[in-house]
Amino acid sequence: MLNWIYEALGEHWGPLRLFDSFFFLAAAGFSAAALATWLALPRLWGHLPTDRGRAFAVDADQSVGKPVSAGLIFVSIFALAALVFVPLDARPLLTLPLVLAAMVVGYLDDRRGGFSEYQLAAMDLVIAIGAAVTIHGLLPATLWLPLWPAVIVLPAWMAIPLATGVIWLAINATNCSDGVDGVSGSLSGTAMMLLGGLLYAVIGSEVVARHLGVPFNADGASWAIMAFVMVGCVAGYLWYNAPPSQVLMGDAGSRPIGLMIGMLVVATNSPVFLVLVGSMLLLNGATGLLKVALMRFFGLRVLSRVRFPLHDHCRKELGWSNSQVLVRFMLVHLAVSALLVTLALKVR
Secondary structure, three states: OHHHHHHHHHHHOHHHHHHHOHHHHHHHHHHHHHHHHHHHHHHHHHHOOEOOOOOOOOOHHHOOOOEOOOHHHHHHHHHHHHHHHOOOOOHHHHHHHHHHHHHHHHHHHHHHOOOOHHHHHHHHHHHHHHHHHHHHOOOOEEEEEOOEEEEEEEOHHHHHHHHHHHHHHHHHHHHHHOOOOOHHHHHHHHHHHHHHHHHHHHHOOHHHHHHHOOOOOOOHHHHHHHHHHHHHHHHHHHHHHOOOOOOOOHHHHHHHHHHHHHHHHHHOOOOOHHHHHOHHHHHHHHHHHHHHHHHHHHOOOOOOOOOOOHHHHHHHOOOOOHHHHHHHHHHHHHHHHHHHHHHHHHOO
8 A cells, every 4th residue: 555655646645655665575574564453462361261281282381371363363464464565456465355264264173272273274275276376376387496507487387286285385384383382473473574675685676686596476575574574473473372372373373474474485486495494383383284184194104203294202201391392493494595596596
């Protein structure tokens, strides 16, 4: 909306030119979303359902009674802020209904005490398909991979299932990583910051993209604004979720955040970025999904001595405190992500 104000009135008042700067819009969107979330959460979390604890989770009793589904508040703020700061004609805005759908699914799961795994998987799949089609349309997709100098053009019937898989995995990996104060929010917020920076400065810049030999995405800067607005919401939430937490995001937060990460990865035109910027999210959450799938569908028992999510193993078997899990996971996440992203961009 601010971009529309510039187009309508910018020639009459010079300072409105700021509303045409994607960098300003991203920074202002981050700040406004963080402040709005910080102010809204303590005023509204009394209306949220409370946590009932999770079976088999380590120290689940410490969360019982705390407000859950904070995502219902900060994802709603994200949607409103995105309409203000993202140009109204930008394609990424078309994904807002899907983000809100993921929030509603998560909220209903939090409030009801849980859909079945298969019901959630099916709903996530529908949302992921919708997001993939919204991003790619029904057109061929141009992809690129590290260590591979040429671009790869995939027809829509291949690109959409690939994008759907990336988004579905991101939703569930992020959801499974939630369970320790501050961990899921910090890991996902960092991943979105990296993806937002890449989409703004590299993939959304025609000059830089051409220099590095990666496909240019004309919507890259708009995706970056979306990323930083969501990071702002997560930052406002983390103020109250830092150990010991006062409120929990629940599935109403983790699912739309995972959806946003998956969509940002698809927007980079390189599906491997899910691994490059989300290594700890995948290690912490997706490995447990893989273990369960191998055991349930193929009868294969792997990593039988490792408890998943991995943060539960670290607390139960290694004796780490919640703060140690948070700091050590973040250190590994930052180091691995910075190294892998640098190599991906420079080694073509």
